[in-house]
Amino acid sequence: MDIPTHDSSGDTVKIVHVAESFAGGVFDLISGLVNGMPEHEHAIVHGIRADTPRSFTGSFPPSTRFYHWKHAAREINPIKDFRALVELLAIFRKVGQLDIIHLHSSKAGFLGRLASLMTGIRKRVIFSPQGAAFARADVSRTKIKAYAMLERLASLFGGLVVASCASEAESFGKAGIEATHINNGLVCGDWRARDPGRAVVVGNASRITAQKNPVLFNQIATELRDDRDISFIWIGDGEMREAISSPNVRVTGWVGKDDLGGLLGDIDVYLSTSLWEGLPLSVLHAMCAGKPLLLSECTGHTDLVRNGVNGFLFRTADEAVAKILDLKRDRQMLAEMGEHSRKIALRDFSQQRMIEQYRALYETVSRK
Numbered sequence: 067m068d069i070p071t072h073d074s075s076g077d078t079v080k081i082v083h084v085a086e087s088f089a090g091g092v093f094d095l096i097s098g099l100v101n102g103m104p105e106h107e108h109a110i111v112h113g114i115r116a117d118t119p120r121s122f123t124g125s126f127p128p129s130t131r132f133y134h135w136k137h138a139a140r141e142i143n144p145i146k147d148f149r150a151l152v153e154l155l156a157i158f159r160k161v162g163q164l165d166i167i168h169l170h171s172s173k174a175g176f177l178g179r180l181a182s183l184m185t186g187i188r189k190r191v192i193f194s195p196q197g198a199a200f201a202r203a204d205v206s207r208t209k210i211k212a213y214a215m216l217e218r219l220a221s222l223f224g225g226l227v228v229a230s231c232a233s234e235a236e237s238f239g240k241a242g243i244e245a246t247h248i249n250n251g252l253v254c255g256d257w258r259a260r261d262p263g264r265a266v267v268v269g270n271a272s273r274i275t276a277q278k279n280p281v282l283f284n285q286i287a288t289e290l291r292d293d294r295d296i297s298f299i300w301i302g303d304g305e306m307r308e309a310i311s312s313p314n315v316r317v318t319g320w321v322g323k324d325d326l327g328g329l330l331g332d333i334d335v336y337l338s339t340s341l342w343e344g345l346p347l348s349v350l351h352a353m354c355a356g357k358p359l360l361l362s363e364c365t366g367h368t369d370l371v372r373n374g375v376n377g378f379l380f381r382t383a384d385e386a387v388a389k390i391l392d393l394k395r396d397r398q399m400l401a402e403m404g405e406h407s408r409k410i411a412l413r414d415f416s417q418q419r420m421i422e423q424y425r426a427l428y429e430t431v432s433r434k
Contacts, residue, residue, distance in 0.1 A: 079106050079165040079429075079432045080106070080109065080165045080166070081106055081165065081166045081167075082108075082161055082167050082168070083108065084154070084170065084178045085169075086135065086138035086173040087113065087140065087171040087196075088112035088115065088118050088122070090117060091196060092196055094252065094347050095170065095250060096170060097125045099168075102418070102421035102425075103421065103424075103428075106428070108130050108131075109130070109131040109132075110132050111133045111135050111161075112132065112133070113138040113139075117304075135150065135154065136153065137153045138174070142212075150177055155181050155185070164190070166192065166431055167187065167190065167192070168194065169225070170194050171194075172195060172198065175195060175217075176220045178191070178193070179193060179221075179225050182224060188224025188225060190431050191431075193228065195230070195234065196344040197230075197234075197277070197343055198217065198238065198344075199213040199217065200217055201234075201237055201364075204277065214241050218241065221243045226246070227243060230247065230248070230249065230250045230344040230366070231247055231345035231366055232249075232369055234366060252416075252417045253416070253417045254354035265295045266334045266390070267296075267333045267334050267335075268297070268333065268360075269299040269301060269336060270283060270299075270300050270302075270336065270338055270339075270348075271300075271301035272300075272338070272346070272348045274302060274305070274306045274310065277342060279339040279362070282362070283310065284311060286386045286387055287314055290314065290390065290391075295394065297314050297315075297316070298312070298315040299317075301326060301330070302318065302319075302320065303318075330351055333352075334358075334393070336357040336358070336360065336361075337360045338361045342365055343364055345369060349367070349370050350411055352407070353376070353411035354408060354412075358377045359403075359407060360378055361377065362379070362381070363379040363381050370410075375403065375406050376403050376406035376410055
């Protein structure tokens, strides 16, 4: 299958982003890259999820081209995946010139690298896992081994693995897969400090899924349900909403970006109980908003918490409860940790820094 390729004599390249999971952090990452590099042409091959923004085209420049990847699905299904592969190859033919293919998330990473091998452009492929499939903790050990095997197989198809943080790159290395990393980043808006004299609000902003471990979040809230000076909020929605049943937790449902900023501003402590992560943009949003972090100890989280500086890592519900009570009692520590969170986000996880690193990478890859 012949695909037109880039003429290296020019400066503009055509970047094709492929994402089955076109929502949440993946959506924000692609939006940041496309808007941050107006000098290049961008096409987006995407799936649709329940939390994919309804008017998503408005988040991108008018020149951006979109291709709905109808057969893409998250879980492994040989028949559906074959259809998705055939459809992806057809979309590549429709797109035409393919200077760089940037694959986002595991399913797009596997099928996209196979498609790129079949089209003869395997050297100009970048794969950003945004949470390795073999790091999942909601499936059996047999499935985890299968995911790791599939990742090793896909790495033979070609492409460069670019993890979202150092700990994610390290996890690929342990699985026998070479990887580098570019930290996810975002633009920090204005910061509004919260009145430290008010009751403590503990919050999370994400999809309510097995990955985010809402059962543990609910357990922590339940243990503190009798404390009238502590309340909880989960900003978002998802298939495991019923797992959050403690009376001191408010679940907002899906909210827009404008509402998200206001809701994050009203919390005091950001609590994430995730089982695994890439580098979660939801936590970065909380850091930009000046919130101390209380994060479960897992890949991605370990890159964001400086223990005792801008928050704490924890392993059990009891550890999390103890830290929440410590922060409630010591409002000065709560405020200082929030300030450190924002400083770390501005220094190490800025969107501009991420864009510049990807710009340099795109220029290098396009010459192959």
